[in-house]
Amino acid sequence: MTQHRSIHWFRKGLRLHDNPAFLKACEQASEIYPIFILDPWFAKSGNCRVGVNRWRFLLQSLKDLDNSLKSLNLRLFVVRGKPDKQLEILCEKWKISRVTFEVDTEPYAVKRDKDVESKLTERGIEVIKCVSHTLFDTGSVVKANGGSPPLTYQRFQTVASKLGSPAKPVNAPTLNDVKGCKTPILAAHEEEFGVPTFAELGRDEGSCGPLLYPGGETEALERMERHMKKINWVCSFEKPQTSPNALNSSTTVLSPYLKFGCLSSRLFYHKLVEVYNGKKHSQPPVSLHGQLLWREFFYTVGSVTPNFDRMEGNPVCRQIPWSSNPEYLEKWSNGQTGFPFIDAIMRQLRQEGWIHHLARHAVACFLTRGDLWVSWEEGMKVFEELLLDADWSLNAGNWMWLSASAFFHQYFRVYSPIAFGKKTDPNGDFIRKYVPEVKKFPAKFIYEPWTAPLTMQQTAGCIIGKDYPRAIVDHSIVSKANISKMAAAYNAAKKDNSNSNSDNGKKVEKSKKRTSRTWHLKLKGCMETIYIYI
DNA sequence: ATCGACGTTGTTTCC
DNA sequence: GGGAAACAACGTCGA
Numbered sequence: 001m002t003q004h005r006s007i008h009w010f011r012k013g014l015r016l017h018d019n020p021a022f023l024k025a026c027e028q029a030s031e032i033y034p035i036f037i038l039d040p041w042f043a044k045s046g047n048c049r050v051g052v053n054r055w056r057f058l059l060q061s062l063k064d065l066d067n068s069l070k071s072l073n074l075r076l077f078v079v080r081g082k083p084d085k086q087l088e089i090l091c092e093k094w095k096i097s098r099v100t101f102e103v104d105t106e107p108y109a110v111k112r113d114k115d116v117e118s119k120l121t122e123r124g125i126e127v128i129k130c131v132s133h134t135l136f137d138t139g140s141v142v143k144a145n146g147g148s149p150p151l152t153y154q155r156f157q158t159v160a161s162k163l164g165s166p167a168k169p170v171n172a173p174t175l176n177d178v179k180g181c182k183t184p185i186l187a188a189h190e191e192e193f194g195v196p197t198f199a200e201l202g203r204d205e206g207s208c209g210p211l212l213y214p215g216g217e218t219e220a221l222e223r224m225e226r227h228m229k230k231i232n233w234v235c236s237f238e239k240p241q242t243s244p245n246a247l248n249s250s251t252t253v254l255s256p257y258l259k260f261g262c263l264s265s266r267l268f269y270h271k272l273v274e275v276y277n278g279k280k281h282s283q284p285p286v287s288l289h290g291q292l293l294w295r296e297f298f299y300t301v302g303s304v305t306p307n308f309d310r311m312e313g314n315p316v317c318r319q320i321p322w323s324s325n326p327e328y329l330e331k332w333s334n335g336q337t338g339f340p341f342i343d344a345i346m347r348q349l350r351q352e353g354w355i356h357h358l359a360r361h362a363v364a365c366f367l368t369r370g371d372l373w374v375s376w377e378e379g380m381k382v383f384e385e386l387l388l389d390a391d392w393s394l395n396a397g398n399w400m401w402l403s404a405s406a407f408f409h410q411y412f413r414v415y416s417p418i419a420f421g422k423k424t425d426p427n428g429d430f431i432r433k434y435v436p437e438v439k440k441f442p443a444k445f446i447y448e449p450w451t452a453p454l455t456m457q458q459t460a461g462c463i464i465g466k467d468y469p470r471a472i473v474d475h476s477i478v479s480k481a482n483i484s485k486m487a488a489a490y491n492a493a494k495k496d497n498s499n500s501n502s503d504n505g506k507k508v509e510k511s512k513k514r515t516s517r518t519w520h521l522k523l524k525g526c527m528e529t530i531y532i533y534i
Numbered sequence: 535a536t537c538g539a540c541g542t543t544g545t546t547t548c549c
Numbered sequence: 550g551g552g553a554a555a556c557a558a559c560g561t562c563g564a
Contacts, residue, residue: 152561153542240543285542294542358543365544409559413544420544483557490559 003030004126006098007090009083010036010076011109012133013102014061015217016068018169018264020130021100026173029181033094034069035077036062037086044202049385052203053353057215057388061260062195064216072175074183077193084116091125100128102261105138105303106392135166135265135296138303149301151316151407153285156297169267209351213256213388220257227252228271235281237288244358245344245421245430252288253354255389258295265292295394302393309396310377316406320489322368322375329374331472332367333382335435338464338471341421341447342366344434351434353388364402365415369482371473376403404486411486414479418447437468 008025014036016022025032042048043055050058066076079086090096099120104113117127131137141159142149150156186192198205213219228234242250257263269292276289284290307313311320331337335346345359355363360383366372367379376399383399384390400406421430428446432439438449440460445452450464450471457463464470 154540154562238542242543244543290542361543404559408541409561410541410544410557411559412557413559416545419546487557487559 002028002097004028004098005031005033005094005096006100007033007035007087007094007096009087009099009101010034010065011101011104012259013261014065015172015220015262015264016065016072017172017217017221018132018267019102019172020132020170021102021128023170023173023177024128024130025098025100026178026181029098031094032074032178032181032183033077033090033096034065034074034183035079035090036065037079037081037083038196039082040080040196040200040202049381049390051353051385052198052205052207053209053386054388054390055198055201055203056205056208056211057213057256057353058260059195059198060215060219061217061262064218064262066195068217069183072173072178074178074181075185075189075193076195077189078195079193080196083112084119087116088119091120091123096125098126098128100130102133103129103131103137104133105299107303107308110303132170132264132266133261134299135269135292136160136163136300138296138300141296141300142304149304150297151301153294153297156300157284157293160293160296165273166266166269168270169264209353212352213253213354215256215260215262217257217262220254220263223252223257224254224263224268224271227254228275231275231279234272234275234288235279238282238286239291239357240286242356242358243424244356244362245341245425246356247429247433249354249356251356255391256354256387259389259391265295268292295391298393298397302397309380309392311375311405314406317400318405318489318493320369320403320405320486323373325372325374328372328472329367329378331469332363332372332374332379336469337366337417338450338469339366339417339447339475340428340431340435340438340449340468342417344431347434349383349386353386355387360398361402362415362417362420364399366417368399368403369411369486370414371417371475371478371482373478373482373485376400376405409490411490412483414483416479417475422447435468437462 004027006025006029008022013019013021022034025034043050062076062078069076079090087099091099101113104110113129117129120127140163141156144162145155145159150159239251254263254268258265258268269289272288281287282290284293301316302308305314305316308316311317332342332346335343335350337343342363345355345363348359349355364376364379367374368376380395380399383395387395397407401408404411421428425431427443428441431446438446438460440462441449441452441456445456448471449457449460449462449468452460452464454463462468
């Protein structure tokens with residue numbers, strides 16, 4: 001029987017449950033080295049868009065992972081450096097015969113893993129990859145759809161249903177699974193391979209917000225179980241009915257745990273199957289199962305669409321002439337637009353790292369097609385930095401959705417930065433919490449405090465334009481103008497299509513469109529610096 | 535081929 | 550207060 005010396009490389013998938021690649025590392029192994037690789041230079045250099053709250057989430061997740069490994073008499077090695085280089089060094093040093101990791105479908109990761117795999121294979125090291133981050137192998141969804149990704153949710157559902165139920169999660173390793181298998185630890189383990197401190201990353205822990213969502217698998221499983229106990233709530237869950245401005249989140253907030261893989265989407269999916277069992281329950285797209293399918297949908301499209309996180313060169317994205325407006329962007333990003341509902345959401349995002357899905361809609365629409373006419377790419381970058389659950393495919397996909405650049409086309413449906421929040425929070429308690437400048441305004445004026453008489457502003461201790469900004473745009477005017485601009489951009493695209501068709505003088509419209517949408521991956525070097533392994 | 539129904543989650547006005 | 554229609558009108562899908 002072969003005695004392997006294995007490395008399991010953690011990237012996402014920061015968990016022991018439903019981790020088939022980790023189990024593979026343990027099989028027939030005498031030594032196992034669980035590693036996580038990160039390059040502290042990226043954190044310091046500011047080349048990565050990772051805010052301090054997400055760093056904290058990552059560090060906590062790594063600590064939790066190390067603790068769980070300790071209970072199996074194993075340890076985590078946090079390796080400093082670049083993955084390809086470090087893997088090469090460690091495989092040599094530890095005489096490794098097998099390397100395992102979870103499949104990551106993001107284009108930069110696909111390239112990274114392909115390079116690593118070919119280097120390791122050349123050295124005679126066995127590489128084992130397992131799909132466990134997504135419900136399905138995204139490649140087989142694309143294949144089942146005829147080689148291109150499904151571009152509507154309905155289509156995605158039809159294709160996914162052909163693949164049957166998602167695979168069941170595998171169990172976490174037990175002491176029995178790892179018997180005869182050890183992690184050789186040096187005395188200097190903590191110094192060389194310990195979980196980094198904030199100081200090492202050049203970050204200030206003191207600038208973190210309140211700890212509402214601690215990182216880690218342990219926390220993820222507890223949080224999921226807490227929600228699964230509310231059987232009626234789970235069965236009647238309908239996303240559009242939940243509130244964007246509740247003071248205690250109206251949804252599960254499992255997204256950060258799913259992003260880092262502290263929670264397996266397959267485990268969550270099958271837990272829901274158990275809860276639903278025999279009961280009447282809501283259905284996709286609005287149900288909790290539906291939410292997991294949305295994640296899967298964007299992962300699938302993002303896995304094969306060139307330039308998915310940009311407008312240019314992105315075959316699914318409508319080309320819209322956004323304006324560059326650094327001042328608007330800066331005010332939006334820091335919650336200084338003068339619209340208390342928008343500013344409250346942006347400040348919650350910056351402080352706490354999580355905002356409700358519909359709150360994301362409101363601020364994304366406001367930044368792009370609704371009010372400020374700033375490119376969705378800019379908003380995506382801000383979310384990327386500040387969201388604990390910042391997930392490449394979902395972030396880009398949803399920004400295209402909200403800006404009516406892809407997937408969603410009813411650009412005349414514009415969220416009102418004044419009216420939308422009132423539906424679920426007529427008193428404005430959410431605003432009072434996050435925009436304390438205006439907290440003394442009566443409910444009637446709190447969504448549009450500039451309409452309050454000056455005497456009332458004085459009583460509230462907040463003069464608009466002095467203590468809190470005046471609204472940077474007139475929503476009723478700019479939203480109408482922007483709808484016209486959207487119509488023009490949509491018309492221009494239509495015209496372009498018909499022109500190119502008539503130029504050829506042949507009936508090529510369909511095939512022409514197809515060719516321009518050929519699904520080849522073109523990788524941009526810049527992605528590597530941005531999405532650094534976390 | 536054309537047309538109508540539909541699309542996770544709009545707003546305002548009117549009764 | 551709640552429900553429905555008007556607002557202006559997109560792309561996709563299937564009959």
